[in-house]
Amino acid sequence: MTPFVAPSLPSFSEVSAVLCLLLIFLVPFAGAGLALINSGLGRSRSAAHAMMGALCVAAVSALVYVVIGFAWQGVAARPDHALTIAGKSWGWIATEPFFLRGLRLDLSPSALIILLQMFSVALAGMIPLSSGSDRWRLGAICASTALLAGCTYPLFAHWAWGGGWLAQLGLNSGLGRGFVDGGGSGTIQVVGGVTALAITWILGPRRGKFSAEGMPAALPGHNVVLVLLGCVFAGIGWIGLNSAGAMLFLSVEPGRVVLIAIDTTLCAASSGLAAAVVTRVRFGRPDASLTANGWIAGLVASSAAAAFLKPAAAVIVGGVAGILVVLVADFLEFQLAIDDPGGAVSVHAVCGVWGVLGVALLGDAGVSVAGQWLAQLVGIATLLGFIFPLTYGLNWLLDRVYRQRVRREGELQGMDLFELGAGAYPEFDIHGDDLLQR
Amino acid sequence: MTPFVAPSLPSFSEVSAVLCLLLIFLVPFAGAGLALINSGLGRSRSAAHAMMGALCVAAVSALVYVVIGFAWQGVAARPDHALTIAGKSWGWIATEPFFLRGLRLDLSPSALIILLQMFSVALAGMIPLSSGSDRWRLGAICASTALLAGCTYPLFAHWAWGGGWLAQLGLNSGLGRGFVDGGGSGTIQVVGGVTALAITWILGPRRGKFSAEGMPAALPGHNVVLVLLGCVFAGIGWIGLNSAGAMLFLSVEPGRVVLIAIDTTLCAASSGLAAAVVTRVRFGRPDASLTANGWIAGLVASSAAAAFLKPAAAVIVGGVAGILVVLVADFLEFQLAIDDPGGAVSVHAVCGVWGVLGVALLGDAGVSVAGQWLAQLVGIATLLGFIFPLTYGLNWLLDRVYRQRVRREGELQGMDLFELGAGAYPEFDIHGDDLLQR
């Protein structure tokens, strides 16, 4: 925990490696949680499509990441392509073999990183799904996920977690420990969140979302029980994610996992309650969907710093996230006319940025605070100033080649019937839109 | 395993601590299971409210427990407030710091206890939820949960698990090993179950539950698939709960976890089947909801003694629980006119008591059986004679300050629309009550 450390891999005892491995196996529950939330917040006529999208994201991202993504992400303390600037070497892309050829897949930290990343790139890929609800074609979902898993994600992950230039800010420039992001508030959540923003802009709002005068209509989620169930699974998955990430990327000792689990839970709890209170105050009643979004926002914000927060600080990080997520969701919808059905931008991008800042603001990492602030800000600037344009550009190009938004009939008919040929609930009577409770 | 032991913390190797930590991470699945069962057994017009209640219980109990609950629960072999009676010192409340300040949150047994308890107090808090279905206000749920997590639960948990007077019955009075309750049949389930009883009494029955002549009407759960799915998750979570509890509070060696998992599964299996057979005999058809209740009752009954039961004894413990749960549910409804929609009193209070007795009756703990019987009975007497009045009194006082039952319109309209402003399934056509299959 000394400052100005070189990026390195942890050296694990067998017990630590086994702990880390089993924590990684909790991560898919986070994916299950996000998939449920996406599907539940969308319309019933797109519910199967939403789950099918999640399964395709999981499948495509695992395949693409194994084939090329990891080759470009790599791990710390291994040779990479580096630029020499001001006499220092700055890594920008890894040079591992494609398709994991020749790599030892055992309990070594680098093999564990591959496994964790195979799951967490899927998590990042599920974030834009919820922004694209009810209008994003399945083929485009697969192609866009391939771009994320094969290019955007590994690039930033190399910089932050693979020993690249953001991680080197500590050693090279004396900025604290370099960019610190244990569980991926930036590397997973903001990367996914800015991709979600790009997707909402490229797709445009759902039909009927904004009136001719630009007033947004509420389109309630079709199954709030699934949404809230998803929160519980996400909480379990995030404990695994934050713990395994901190062990592998910050070399924290196994004992910290207890603190991480407590902090992660407290963050989610205070964020969910804060969102409930804020919606109660604003709308007269607590809003279940926004409370769920608050819960997830707390998890997102907890990721970067959970290993370094005192429990009381975790409550603060969560509380702020819960307030932020409601205010920003409103701002995006009313002021910027962005139609983000699942709130992915406010939950994952905005609260991810907040989580990254939390490391410097409230973290207890025992390093020069000013330097750490700067390292975190450089990371955020890179996410917003480089990764966002990159993912926007890639998805814009994809849209030229293969239109990402479904045709008009598809949207009127519902994604399930139009793209999959069958509804999610073929035996249930469903209201027409005019009867929707609003 | 010698008799007349002083309450103590286990001394864990690193491997044991890691095992225990990972077992604790299974516990939230028990919460997910109970939440699904609550929501599925309730009405569709309160389904989102039921899940929202569960999420709020999880959030409030984690926060309150961390802030004050643990301070009063504490762990064994640490200084506490004690009364000296007959020359012996009897601990009644712990004196740990609020907000976990200054505590080491690592792989030590006391830190693992904090983590386990943060999850299991939420489990206890979910029990009354199912008794209050369709009429308990969200604000009251949060306040009542705070009383449970901040007062009732930690008090009894100090006595049973924190080295307090019930645990000291072995050393101080020669009563076997003192009160034994590995996974919380008493400390979690009965505490939650008597709170559920208090809540049903304070709230009163649902409108339409009892006719003018006092005959109860069947109000079937709105989604039996979720109810039965919840059973599977609960089973997984309970394995973690029973194992981690036995390791931390009974100092069993890690190898016992295999026995505990087998016993827990056998208990649930035989209890579920017993409930199916009993309802088949009584009503001509096996009842799915009561079979689910039987499954959970088996888990509840398994908790106290799973570490000390031979597999055949586990089958007996479960079978009895499955019969009890059906008979008692009927008795409460028809004889006492208690409206407990999810059956929380029969499942958690009654079968929890049965589980506590099972330690003395069938357990294999190698101690003076008569003394152990007495210790278990003293524990049960305390739960029914002290904890029940306490939780009733606290909730009665709360009801004076903040009415716990929703207003009449709320109940007619459904909790979702009235309290949350939106239904759980806004796109689905729902029957009026008159068309309900009964």
Next chain:
Amino acid sequence: MTPFVAPSLPSFSEVSAVLCLLLIFLVPFAGAGLALINSGLGRSRSAAHAMMGALCVAAVSALVYVVIGFAWQGVAARPDHALTIAGKSWGWIATEPFFLRGLRLDLSPSALIILLQMFSVALAGMIPLSSGSDRWRLGAICASTALLAGCTYPLFAHWAWGGGWLAQLGLNSGLGRGFVDGGGSGTIQVVGGVTALAITWILGPRRGKFSAEGMPAALPGHNVVLVLLGCVFAGIGWIGLNSAGAMLFLSVEPGRVVLIAIDTTLCAASSGLAAAVVTRVRFGRPDASLTANGWIAGLVASSAAAAFLKPAAAVIVGGVAGILVVLVADFLEFQLAIDDPGGAVSVHAVCGVWGVLGVALLGDAGVSVAGQWLAQLVGIATLLGFIFPLTYGLNWLLDRVYRQRVRREGELQGMDLFELGAGAYPEFDIHGDDLLQR
């Protein structure tokens, strides 16, 4: 890993045993996944029955396996009943005590095998459930599961995993390492899959499935969201299953678990995508139910060889499974007029056979390939030539004693109302069949 090894138990360090134990606790999620898929692929009027069937399978199989199943399965390197043929001893049935009496239930490999098998026999039992959807009586489900857990399954499992004659093919006849099936592509999936085939034949097709001219009608699943959610849980459970199985039955070192997890995920991913592409090509649109079946087929195929496949080979195993599952499902329905609502025969039997072959075709086990081919083929021949007739015969006999198919009224009314007395969704409006989207 030398060839021609005698069947033996692994010798675990404490860390390995703890890892294996915790992996086993993931297996019930596979059961939850299959239960969700079964229920979602069936009709809404049988949805509670499907879940109730799954819970009963879990309960009955755990009880029966503990009481008699394990006694006949046993573990390697312990005395069993053996036949001496050509001067070699060939084990055919184990001789362990009933009800686990006197066995040490701790972290020893044999105790871990008992625990794993208690869960995986339930998995095998859930496979026929999906073939019998909408017409298989609950009592018959329980009885048939008892036959599986008490006879068919333990018999083959003794041969393959308990040191019996299939495992001895390596040492006795020089056939590679003997029959190799790490996670149960044959021992769990094919055994379940051929039982499913027997059940479909004994029950006959659902009313309305085939027209007078023999043309099958599509009867879409009632809840595709649950089906796809089930895939995620199955994926998590299968990682546990494949890893624990390989550790216990193939003595692989703990480090292989990382490879197994990557291979399992890649298999599911490529199989799911392959099924989506094949249905897209054949029907113009990707089919969500068949994609889910493809995902599960990939998991099924991964089980036998996951510990020995390079990642690229895992992608091939999965891709072939995904193509097979669609083509075979069509063939069974159109050519053989088999009504298998959940596709259990193509998913579990056919892709299970493919997984068993994969060991010889693509596995990297470092043994004489010709001998290994022969060992795998002998295993498959035994499954199809002995276990299938055995399970058919047992279920045919059962059908004489206790008719397995529900009466005509039951099928018209729906299994939920007829057998359980209440529907799964009593408050929702459900279409009549004539309005079903097809």
